[in-house]
Amino acid sequence: MKKSLFEIVSNIGIAKSVWKMVLRGDTSDITKPGQFINIELDGFYLRRPISVCDVNGDEVTIIYKAVGKGTEYMATLQPGVKLDVLSGLGNGFDVAACGDAPVLLGGGAGSAPMYLLAKELIKAGKKPSVIIGFNSAEDSYLEEDFKALGLDDVYTTTVDGTKGIKGFVTNAFEHLAVKPDYHYICGPEVMMKVVYDALECDGQYSFEERMGCGFGACMGCSCETKYGNKRICRDGPVLVKEEIIW
Amino acid sequence: MVNTSVQLSTMHLDNPVIPASGTFGFGYEFAELYDINVLGSISMKGTTREPRFGNPTPRIAECTAGLINSVGLQNPGIDKVIEHEIPELSKYYTKPVIANISGFAIDEYVECCEKADKVDKIGMIELNISCPNVHNGGMSFGTSAESAYEVTKAVRAVTSKPLFVKLTPNAPSIAEIAVACEKAGADGVSLINTLLGMRIDLKTRKPVIANVKGGFSGPAVFPVALRMVYEVYEAVNIPIMGMGGVSSAADVIEMMLAGATAVQVGAANLKDPYACKNIIDELPIEMAKLGIENLSDIIGGAH
Numbered sequence: 001m002k003k004s005l006f007e008i009v010s011n012i013g014i015a016k017s018v019w020k021m022v023l024r025g026d027t028s029d030i031t032k033p034g035q036f037i038n039i040e041l042d043g044f045y046l047r048r049p050i051s052v053c054d055v056n057g058d059e060v061t062i063i064y065k066a067v068g069k070g071t072e073y074m075a076t077l078q079p080g081v082k083l084d085v086l087s088g089l090g091n092g093f094d095v096a097a098c099g100d101a102p103v104l105l106g107g108g109a110g111s112a113p114m115y116l117l118a119k120e121l122i123k124a125g126k127k128p129s130v131i132i133g134f135n136s137a138e139d140s141y142l143e144e145d146f147k148a149l150g151l152d153d154v155y156t157t158t159v160d161g162t163k164g165i166k167g168f169v170t171n172a173f174e175h176l177a178v179k180p181d182y183h184y185i186c187g188p189e190v191m192m193k194v195v196y197d198a199l200e201c202d203g204q205y206s207f208e209e210r211m212g213c214g215f216g217a218c219m220g221c222s223c224e225t226k227y228g229n230k231r232i233c234r235d236g237p238v239l240v241k242e243e244i245i246w
Numbered sequence: 247m248v249n250t251s252v253q254l255s256t257m258h259l260d261n262p263v264i265p266a267s268g269t270f271g272f273g274y275e276f277a278e279l280y281d282i283n284v285l286g287s288i289s290m291k292g293t294t295r296e297p298r299f300g301n302p303t304p305r306i307a308e309c310t311a312g313l314i315n316s317v318g319l320q321n322p323g324i325d326k327v328i329e330h331e332i333p334e335l336s337k338y339y340t341k342p343v344i345a346n347i348s349g350f351a352i353d354e355y356v357e358c359c360e361k362a363d364k365v366d367k368i369g370m371i372e373l374n375i376s377c378p379n380v381h382n383g384g385m386s387f388g389t390s391a392e393s394a395y396e397v398t399k400a401v402r403a404v405t406s407k408p409l410f411v412k413l414t415p416n417a418p419s420i421a422e423i424a425v426a427c428e429k430a431g432a433d434g435v436s437l438i439n440t441l442l443g444m445r446i447d448l449k450t451r452k453p454v455i456a457n458v459k460g461g462f463s464g465p466a467v468f469p470v471a472l473r474m475v476y477e478v479y480e481a482v483n484i485p486i487m488g489m490g491g492v493s494s495a496a497d498v499i500e501m502m503l504a505g506a507t508a509v510q511v512g513a514a515n516l517k518d519p520y521a522c523k524n525i526i527d528e529l530p531i532e533m534a535k536l537g538i539e540n541l542s543d544i545i546g547g548a549h
Contacts, residue, residue: 046308210304213516217271219320220306
């Protein structure tokens, strides 16, 4: 964990209410995909925890949905603005745990951390397939970015069928070129539960919870697991499949 | 050179700044960021006889200048705290710490305090009779003078360590409760715990907190806390640890002028993990600016 100032490089809308912000600063504590940063915003008491989508040198990319006053305010921020950021939070995904053919599953805003995860898996010599699910075409993003990494087994699903495969991420399973031997997932809990029941292989699940501090001090975001109580912000947000209690 | 040290009962503190229970865990997370030995002391995470998960989530809600928490005393239980957490904390923190003890019946408080009494690292016991989160729990002890007296008296009998009782602002008269604790043999009082509050999500039209209500803290409560410290100072002759929204060295000084001997910092730690360190660094500068040489000289100075 590190507290430092990051400068906004860019902050642009990429889908309906979805924004992509690139920040420049000390990224040295961001060591794994699936970690998050916690951003202080003027006029808001608590920080906003946002998962890391990508890291390139001293730049970190986040993708966030403007769903409340804090994130709506974030969407108005211009390049050059400096933000107080706690970086390198959370345990992140373990890329060593999977075989050669993992599937990455993202739901809505949960698709963002899958991007850095895909990059790290490719770096480790693995060939992930990707399924990202949205409500509608206007909500969707990232498909082209995954394809630009050289991945060809990439699918978008939409509930209303306006883009890609109609339905939920599970509706894309039959299209996968290779049967997945492992899965990584981040998305709404209902979606993760459906995948948990549908896939037999092991996997890692990234959870979300309302947080106080974001670094393990307040115990605001705890959950019960088969391996004991865990703080989503500190011992998570990633839990392995076998420890989850729904 | 200004002198920031204060004498809090039998504890000599290099400075009066103490992270408040429940906002600092057992200190490890902060030890990653700075040398926590700069702290006057540490009030550890509230501890009960049995391990507890606490309340269902969501248990955090943001507010203007503060937050509501309904953690509900999640902790590993007194035995684990003594066997594991205190030795771990001792690796990073060399000074005595404050054990914050909670319970749901007098015998639970007594058993925890008997155990805490035997631990050298514990320099003081802070009895939480005010946590508003647990049904049929601490609330009842802290809102009636009789039950506050009863639990303080029972714990007093089993410990020779300095005993501070942490008071709830959700009582009809906090000064009356403080007087009852003093009569029962408390060495001091800590105040205030959080104020009972709630938020409603406009989209779902339901309470944000799973447990509906929770404890409100942060800068918004500072004037309320200050007023209560001022009132309690007039009512008792034992030292006060003042807390409630303290976020700067100026707040620390103001709290001490109202009557606090030491000051706890709570919600500010969650917003900025360096909050206590920054306040400690600012304190001598703020004192010099105000012409204060010895911080302990100003305790109760506003009366």
